[in-house]
Amino acid sequence: MSVGIVLVSHSARLAEGLAELAAQMAPDVTILPAGGLADGSIGTDYDEVVAATQRADSGSGVVLLYDLGSAQMTADLAVESLSNPSSALVVDAPLVEGAVAAAVAAQGGADRQAVAAAAAEAGMPPDLMPVLEPAADTSAVELTLTNDVGLHARPAALLVRSVAGLDAEVTVRLGEQEADAHSVLALMSLGARQGDRVEIRAKGPQAADALAKVKELVEGDFGE
């Protein structure tokens, strides 16, 4: 089962809206909002955070993200109160981008450390790299994006999921920029659109599998 995600916010609507947004990228991940006080006013509700954290754990643990000040303290306290506090991690990350990155990582089967790391890294500039000559042991395939929206959020998330868990370093090149295929945000910042020709590069024991999976996705228009 995938790692669960809890969104701790002062506002119920903020947490609910974000859960909805992140769920779009990760349909199989339990993403629970824990926002606002029981009477609907602004604040963080410890009891609700504890309950959401318990419900979100299907055995692989939980990653909690928070918005402001007391939400972090409430999340920390909630985790400390669990019968097994090491089953949950509170991560310092930009809430929206972090939640999306965490959701996609969880959907791809990452463990809770990796899910937390994906969220934390979402706060850093996307790691677009200048294109290097591929190493000798790199295999590659060139593909044309024929789906409507190019490498926008949902297709980018699907691409990340398709290569997650494979033992391969995978990148996507568009023109003079190359993005890590394990990062939704990096893929999105390539700005690849319908009609663009991208090169998928892969290295490692499962490089061929990775290329095949991405090829299948692209040629199937990402299921659009």
Next chain:
Amino acid sequence: MGCTAEGLATALRAAAGVVAEHRAELIELDRAIGDADHGENLHRGFTAILAALDAGTPATPGAVAKLAATTLISKVGGAAGPLYGTAFLRAATKIGDAGELDVPLLVEALKAALEGVQARGKAVEGDATMVDALLPAVAAAEAAADGGADPAAVLTAAADAADKGAESTVDLVARKGRASYLGERAVGHLDPGARSTALLLRAFAEAAR
């Protein structure tokens, strides 16, 4: 002569009264530099403590402190919940099963409360937070205890130092919480958390007389 469970319950009831009395003041202090919820949140928390005590006073001071902790954590809904909640929780752990709080144990409990607030909020002296009231208060309590003061005098020394410490936040740039977004604009304002810490310690000191 120490503080029993009943004594601590009386002190918490007095604190609830002081919080109710100063609710509007704390709201106004927080409106200036934060989100205006400190007075309301603390009032909700202490009202819940009153209700919990009305339902039955636990047998030991440690259990009373733990009841206060869990109630504040569940009911406050703002930063004061985890912070004061952790303070009471650490104090409760320190007090353990003791039937009475004598002066050395009272000082130990205050130190544990301070450590809890610092661990939870990651604030240090000079950040314009409740630490600026609680840290000098604990030092003053220790000094008073070393001088042979009784519990009421120890708490009075703590409350006096907390008042001064809270006042010192007026000149500080806030570095934690909502007020930290204001930068220099937070200078000139008394920190609501430091103020409520001073008020609570004063209430405990008055109740111990």
